[in-house]
Amino acid sequence: MIGGTTRRTVLALAVMLAVLSTGSCAFATGDSDGDGLLDSWELQFFGDLGQETDGDFDGDGFTNLEEFEAGTDPTDSMSKPIPPLNGNLH
Numbered sequence: 001m002i003g004g005t006t007r008r009t010v011l012a013l014a015v016m017l018a019v020l021s022t023g024s025c026a027f028a029t030g031d032s033d034g035d036g037l038l039d040s041w042e043l044q045f046f047g048d049l050g051q052e053t054d055g056d057f058d059g060d061g062f063t064n065l066e067e068f069e070a071g072t073d074p075t076d077s078m079s080k081p082i083p084p085l086n087g088n089l090h
């Protein structure tokens with residue numbers, strides 16, 4: 001048996017190797033899990049990389065990808081993209 005700390009270190013190394021072996025493209029874009037959401041953005045709002053682009057964490061009707069592209073807060077249902085102008089607003 002190996003200890004918890006050693007096991008975590010081995011796991012971290014394995015993850016690093018996996019990331020490196022999947023190509024530098026993901027590194028260049030800062031999207032190591034390749035889901036279209038920047039790692040820094042996912043970490044900022046969710047603290048991990050577990051969110052999906054089509055998820056709606058805050059239930060405001062806009063997907064995480066839409067909130068990412070609009071620069072709104074995906075964890076705040078009061079912060080959402082401004083809908084595009086359409087004929088109803090004339």
Ligand SMILES: [Ca+2]
Pocket residue numbers: 055056057058059060061062063064067074
């Ligand atoms: Ca949302």
Ligand SMILES: [Ca+2]
Pocket residue numbers: 058060062067072073074075076077078079080
């Ligand atoms: Ca939101």
